[in-house]
Amino acid sequence: MADEHNSTDESDSESPSELHGILQKWTNYIHGWQDRYIVLKNGTLSYYKSEQELGYGCRGALLLAKATIKPHEFDECRFDVSVNDCVWYLRTDNLETKQLWVDALESYKAESGYGTGSENSLKRHGSSVSLQSNSFSTASTNSFKKTGRNLREKLAELDTFKDILSGQVDVLQQFFDTCADSAEKNGFNVNADIDNAKKSLPDIDFKGEAITFRTTTAAVLDTLAHCVDLVMQREESWRKRLEKETERRRKAERVSKSYFEQLQKVRNVHPGPDLEEGPHSVIADDEFYDAVESGLDKIEEEQDFRERLKTGRAVPPSPPPTVSPAAHHRLWCEIDQLTRQEVAMAKLGVGECGGPGWQLFAEDGEMRMYRREEEVDGMVVDPLKAVHVVKGFTGREICHYFFSPQYRYEWETTLEHMQVVETIADDTLIFLQTHKRIWPASQRDCLFWSHLRMMPNDQDSEGPCVWAVVNHSTELPDFPANTGKCLRLTVTVTLLAQTRIDPPKDGSPITRDNISCKITYCSQVNPGGWAPASVLRAVYKREYPKFLKRFTAYVINQTKNKPIMF
Secondary structure: OEEEEOOOOHHHOOOOOEEEEEEEEEEEOOOEEEEEEEEEEOOEEEEEOOHHHHHHOOOEEEEHHHOEEEEOOOOOOEEEEEEOOEEEEEEOOOHHHHHHHHHHHHHHHHHHOOOOHHHHHHHHOOOOOOOOOHHHHHHHHHHOHHHHHHHHHHHHHHHHHHHHHHHHHHHHHHHHHHHHHHHHHHOOOHHHHHHHHHHHOOOOOHHHHHHHHHHHHHHHHHHHHHHHHHHHHHHHHHHHHHHHHHHHHHHHHHHHHHHHHHHHHHHOOOOOOOOOOOOOOOOOHHHHHHHHHHHHHHHHHHHHHHHHHOOOOOOOOOOOOOOOHHHHOOOHHHHHHHHHHHHHHHHOOHHHOOOOOOEEEEEEOOEEEEEOOOEEOOEEOOOEEEEEEEEOOOHHHHHHHHHOHHHHHHHOOOEEEEEEEEEEEOOEEEEEEEEOOOOOOOOEEEEEEEEEEEEOOOOOOOOOOEEEEEEEEOOOOOOOOOOOOOEEOEEEEEEEEEEEEOOOOOOOOOOHHHEEEEEEEEEEEEOOOOOOHHHHHHHHHHHHHHHHHHHHHHHHHHHOOOOOOO
């Protein structure tokens, strides 16, 4: 991963290490981690897209003198280097290489002399005291206020004793100088020299000064001993608190690491720098949308690949019974009432559906898509209404493919798992669908009943019938919402399809070129969890037209070589 280069010059043998090699660098939420060629030299950390770009200049650089190096809490191979608001997220292949880089970066930082003196001193001299925890430092400072005050008082006493001792030493030195001068003149006679000194310095009480000097010196030694005791007590208290703090942090790291590992397994967390869906997310709306858009594009690519590999054709469906056996089910009152209500609303024009507020947001040929902006408890639940006319299939055919579970994996690209949890009747089913997770949004599931119904055409009872499929969220005790890894979204979706026939003027048989289908699609989705409103609306605007085009193209492809079903 990285090669270490030490200078061969003996005079530079103690200079910080120089490193270069390939590390993983976090680029953005679309491309994630990418290999980059990193160079550490002369107190500067710079990066290139590859080693071949060394001659063209670096793509970015950080001055380590003012940088902060922080190993990641959970990812043992990751460390972050930041200067003010600029942060590089870096990762190595193994723990040893990561430690090599961190040590080299720290050595440059220590050489620069930046940072607080106490912290640098402790790091250079290998002290076991950690200054990393703000809470620990604050608590310790408060607990040692009394000890610190006593120590300052003793230091003030020592300062006073210093002044006293300086005066006493000056007096004694003057006395000894006088004795020395007398000895040079009169020969060496101790008693005579002392007597002459006393006569020359009549104002000095030699005995008293000597006693005072001894007392002051003893007081200084006692105060120093007291200071040493206070320092030792403080160091012992710091050591005990450090042991407790270290053990607490180890426990917290073990718990956090275990939780993070479980979260990765359960929710398939994207390997980015610690950002998730939630009301406190710091991901900007445009980055959130870019990530979701990229995920949806990837799902479509996978669907296209499956389509190319798919072989075989489905068996044409048999016509549904006239009377639904679902009439005896406990949910039938809700199903029948809501189906009639939603079909009636779908038949109304845009200006008639609940008054003003509808906005045209997509138009392509005869397709028109409208929406209203609505929120419930801060969540976007914009109602959608789409009107589209497509040639080549009938209303019965499109409703059949929209309702039947055997086709859902083929046209619903976001589907990860689909299960029919209850078959109420051939025309009424209860589905549990789990949708693919699109990072950074959480994974969603949906529990709903789906009902297929045929109704006479109000305009011409002898003409082709109108077909409808209504999907609506429900609840079952065996499948509770918001358990495990998924959030439960709720939906009300109506697909209304009316066949139109343009008979050949020459009386020849009707073909698919003579039929078209007017499709009315109404949808209201509550995402069941937090996501930026602007992102949801941007996704709806992008995905709904694509869905309608994709689904109608799928039905055309499935029916083009089959007998027409009216």
